[in-house]
Amino acid sequence: xxxxLVSGEPKIPAPRGPRPPDGGAEAARRxxxxxxxxxxxxxxxxxxxxxxxxxxxxxIQVGKLSLQDYEVKFGGGVGTFTGFDHYSDLLxxxxxxxxxxxxxVFFAFACVGLTVALGTLVALLLNRLGATWRMICSIAIxxxxxxxxxxxxxxxxxxxxxxxxxxxxxxxxxxxxxPETTNWFTERGxxxxxxxxxxxxxxxxxxxxxxxAGLLTIPKELYEAGELDGANAWQRFxxxxxxxxxxxxxxxxxxxTIWDFKVFTQVYLQPGGDGSNEEVYNLGVFSYIQAxxxxxxxxxxxxxxxxxxLLLAITVVYIRTLFRQGEEDL
Amino acid sequence: xxTTRRTTLASRIGLPAAVIGLLLFTxxxxxxxxxxxxxxxxxxxxxDVLPSGISFEHFEFVFDKGNFGTYLLNSAIVGLATIVAxxxxxxxxxxxxxxxxxxxxxxxxxxxxxxxxxxLEALVIPLFIQMRDYDMLNSLLGxxxxxxxxxxxxxxxxxxxxxxxxxxxxxxAAYIDGASWPxxxxxxLLPLVAPGLVATSIFAFITAWNxxxxxxxxxxxxxxxxxxxxxxxxxxxxxxxxxxxMASSTLVTVPVMIFFVIVHRKLGSGLAAGAVKG
Numbered sequence: 001x002x003x004x005l006v007s008g009e010p011k012i013p014a015p016r017g018p019r020p021p022d023g024g025a026e027a028a029r030r031x032x033x034x035x036x037x038x039x040x041x042x043x044x045x046x047x048x049x050x051x052x053x054x055x056x057x058x059x060i061q062v063g064k065l066s067l068q069d070y071e072v073k074f075g076g077g078v079g080t081f082t083g084f085d086h087y088s089d090l091l092x093x094x095x096x097x098x099x100x101x102x103x104x105v106f107f108a109f110a111c112v113g114l115t116v117a118l119g120t121l122v123a124l125l126l127n128r129l130g131a132t133w134r135m136i137c138s139i140a141i142x143x144x145x146x147x148x149x150x151x152x153x154x155x156x157x158x159x160x161x162x163x164x165x166x167x168x169x170x171x172x173x174x175x176x177x178x179p180e181t182t183n184w185f186t187e188r189g190x191x192x193x194x195x196x197x198x199x200x201x202x203x204x205x206x207x208x209x210x211x212x213a214g215l216l217t218i219p220k221e222l223y224e225a226g227e228l229d230g231a232n233a234w235q236r237f238x239x240x241x242x243x244x245x246x247x248x249x250x251x252x253x254x255x256x257t258i259w260d261f262k263v264f265t266q267v268y269l270q271p272g273g274d275g276s277n278e279e280v281y282n283l284g285v286f287s288y289i290q291a292x293x294x295x296x297x298x299x300x301x302x303x304x305x306x307x308x309x310l311l312l313a314i315t316v317v318y319i320r321t322l323f324r325q326g327e328e329d330l
Numbered sequence: 331x332x333t334t335r336r337t338t339l340a341s342r343i344g345l346p347a348a349v350i351g352l353l354l355f356t357x358x359x360x361x362x363x364x365x366x367x368x369x370x371x372x373x374x375x376x377x378d379v380l381p382s383g384i385s386f387e388h389f390e391f392v393f394d395k396g397n398f399g400t401y402l403l404n405s406a407i408v409g410l411a412t413i414v415a416x417x418x419x420x421x422x423x424x425x426x427x428x429x430x431x432x433x434x435x436x437x438x439x440x441x442x443x444x445x446x447x448x449x450l451e452a453l454v455i456p457l458f459i460q461m462r463d464y465d466m467l468n469s470l471l472g473x474x475x476x477x478x479x480x481x482x483x484x485x486x487x488x489x490x491x492x493x494x495x496x497x498x499x500x501x502x503a504a505y506i507d508g509a510s511w512p513x514x515x516x517x518x519l520l521p522l523v524a525p526g527l528v529a530t531s532i533f534a535f536i537t538a539w540n541x542x543x544x545x546x547x548x549x550x551x552x553x554x555x556x557x558x559x560x561x562x563x564x565x566x567x568x569x570x571x572x573x574x575x576m577a578s579s580t581l582v583t584v585p586v587m588i589f590f591v592i593v594h595r596k597l598g599s600g601l602a603a604g605a606v607k608g
Contacts, residue, residue, distance in 0.1 A: 036430070043426035044438065047419045047482055054457070054479035055445040061456035070459075077459055125348050137352055139591060144356040146590040148540035150558045151579035154565070155359040158366065158572055166362070169377040201359065262449040265542045269565075284451040291455045292547065304452035315447040319440060 059308070066301035086302035095278065095286075099188075100303075104261065104282040107192050111199045111260040116253050118200060119207025124237075126212045138209075145205035149265045156198045157270060160184045185271040188279045195273075198266050203259065207252045214248035215241070247321070254318040261311055264288070283307045360583070367580045372573030388573035389581070392564070398578055400553055401560035404470060405539055405582075408556060411474035412481060412538040413531040419478070420485035420530060421523065425515075427486070428493035446483035450543050458547055468551045476544050481534035488533070492526025493519075532589050539586060557582045 066086055068079035090096055122141065126134050147155075159167050162183040172179030184190040218241065226236045242249065264284040267273045272280055275289035283303055291300025366372045367388055369381035392398040426432075427439055457476060458467070466472030496519065504514045520527075545556040552563070561582065564574040 037432070040426040040430040040432045040435070043422040047423035047486060048438070050419060050475075050479050051442070051445055051482055054476060055448055055453065058453045058456035058460065059445075059448055061460070062452050065456060065459075076463070121348075122352060125345075125352065128345065129349070133349060137349060138594070140353050140356040142590045142594055143360050143587050146536075146587040147360060147583055148536075148558060148586060150540065150542045150561065151363065151583045152359065154561065154575055154579050155363045158576065159359070159362060161570075161572075164373060164376055164572075166375070166377045173377070201355065205356075258447050262451065264449075264451055269542075269562075284449060287451045288454065288543075292458075297455060297459075301455055304449070304455060307449050308452045311447050311449055312444065315444055318447075319443060322443075 062301045062304050062308075065297055066305045068298055070297040070301075072295075082298065086298045090299060090302050090306070095281070099279060100281045100283055100286045103188060103192065103280065104284075104307075107196065107263070107282060108257060108260040110192075110196050111203065111263070112253060112256045114196065114200045115203040115256050115260070116207055116249070119204040119252065120211050120249075122204065122208040123211035123215055124241075126208065127215045141205040141208055144201055147202065149202060150269065152202055153198055153266045153269045156194055156201075157185075160194050183271075185273075186277065186279075191270060191272065191277075191280045195263070195266050195270060199260060199263055202266075203256060207256065210252050211245070211248055214245035218244050250321045251318070254314060254321060258311055258314050258318065261314065262307065283310075360587075363576050363583065364580050366572055366576040369573065372576060373571065375572070388577035392574050392578045392581070396560070396564065396574060396578065397553070398557070398560055398581065401555045401557040402581065404554060405557040408470055408474045408477060409535045409538040411471075412477040413534050415474070415478045416481045416485050416534040417527055417531045420482055420489050421527065423482075423486045424489035424493050425519070428490045442483045442486055446487075450480075454543055454547055457544070461548060467548050468554050470554065473545060473548055473556070474538070476548075477534075477538040477541060480541070481537040484537075485530045485534055488530050489523065489526050492523050496522045529593055532593050536586055536589065539582070 065079065067081055067083060069082050070077055070079045072078075122137075126137060129137060157165075159165050162168055162185075163179050168177070168179045168182065168184070171177045172182075184194060222240050222244065223236055226240050231239065262284055263282070267280065267282055267285050268288070270280075273285060275281075275285065275293050281289070284307060287300045287303035287307065289300075290296045290303060294300075365381045366375060368384045368386070369375055370385040370387055371382045372388060375381070427435060461467050461469075461472050464472075466475075500518060500522065501514060504518045509518070539556075540558060541556075542558050545559045546562070549555055549559060555563075557578070561575060561578045564571050564578060
């Protein structure tokens with residue numbers, strides 16, 4: 001794991017074809033130059049076509065759709081341009097400011113904070129364990145990572161199910177709640193707490209494994225020197241570990257932020273998350289419900305554009321971080 | 331853990347406690363899923379840590395009554411199509427960006443990064459309309475094409491790392507021996523990049539296997555559901571048959587876990603840069 005994107009790869013040497021023939025035949029050289037020019041593009045073409053057709057083009061379409069009223073007539077779709085109506089409706093609605101955006105933002109930050117913190121703690125733990133226990137813990141982490149979002153969500157719902165769920169029953173038997181009347185999923189606090197647990201469970205393994213890989217690159221001498229200077233474990237962590245693998249922390253934080261802003265499945269599948277409870281809307285769910293349940297594709301698209309703009313802003317930070325590590329990385 | 335002093339007492343208690351906590355947090359949901367799936371009285375389970383008995387009746391139910399075999403097959407078909415196409419396209423693209431310097435190379439890489447960030451909810455609306463217009467809804471091919479696009483950016487990033495680690499000298503030696511570029515590709519590059527290709531394929535497969543939003547939106551004929559969507563049918567608004575839900579969840583989850591454990595050593599370099607989030 002030494003040369004991850006994060007820790008920097010060996011510089012790729014500038015590609016050169018085989019040495020030009022000693023005779024210096026002009027035509028051969030020109031042909032070779034043409035091959036050199038077109039070859040990368042020929043190799044890239046299929047991927048670029050797929051990405052452009054299925055990711056970029058729809059993205060443009062969603063922008064166009066957000067400026068239209070879209071109706072399905074006679075089996076085909078008809079769009080009428082309405083300017084920025086959907087945006088002004090969206091941006092002036094109290095639902096957006098009081099429910100959708102706070103849910104999206106607070107949930108994302110809670111998930112990112114907890115994911116990175118827990119992931120780092122687990123990485124430090126792995127670093128201290130012997131080979132056998134490290135192996136056992138790694139496999140357990142992989143299990144959490146490998147659990148698909150859909151099935152993971154069902155398990156958490158089952159654990160917190162009103163009345164029958166394990167957590168509800170235990171909380172009831174300790175006297176914390178009345179299991180007959182408590183439904184964790186109806187209010188947004190508990191609803192998102194459960195979703196956070198689910199997302200952190202699924203997301204921290206990536207952070208743990210990446211940070212652990214980073215920890216392995218830190219020279220032992222640094223810690224020995226720190227100990228000689230009388231630094232305690234906490235000081236060694238803040239003054240040696242964190243600065244040394246700062247790029248790793250930056251990247252896992254930014255990636256987690258991007259992922260956690262677009263959490264959809266985990267929210268949509270929880271009881272009430274499919275649109276039946278407005279309290280628990282996040283931006284992704286709101287967009288989806290507007291489009292597919294309410295047939296208001298325009299507003300759905302406007303919300304989708306808003307989410308995309310948020311994510312692009314985060315992506316710019318991500319890319320700048322990557323670039324600051326050295327352009328030769330790319 | 332971070333503050334653990336060098337005192338033996340703290341580490342003697344702290345370390346095992348942390349390990350136990352970690353194992354509980356990571357494995358308990360998995361255990362709860364599997365044991366509920368095996369519990370004949372699943373829905374009455376409550377807080378009993380051990381199942382009331384072991385039976386495979388919920389598994390039989392999801393296959394006999396729930397048509398889950400078809401869904402698993404659909405997922406496998408879509409997954410395989412995604413693997414083959416994504417790995418092949420990504421390999422070509424990865425060679426281009428890792429091996430050749432050309433104009434706009436950085437721009438291409440940035441574009442690939444950016445499309446990876448695009449939220450699925452932004453794409454699902456226009457793609458739904460597009461697919462409907464081309465009559466590709468309810469089609470495993472249509473769904474596969476979407477998954478190929480979804481797994482490509484990550485696959486390119488990953489493979490790019492693998493291709494970059496192959497020493498240039500190996501290729502140059504092949505050239506000097508008079509190998510043509512295609513020959514060099516087949517007999518030199520491909521074997522060396524094979525581990526990366528395996529890893530990429532598995533990740534592409536998992537993307538397709540786990541995906542919910544598109545499959546749920548595009549596949550409305552119940553014989554075309556993928557497994558991840560097929561579970562949804564056992565999940566009632568008011569009363570949920572937890573046995574079948576957990577049995578089908580187990581069927582979806584366990585193959586992925588086995589894959590992960592098998593390949594995790596081979597994942598190596600580039601993977602840390604990407605993601606497998608659902």
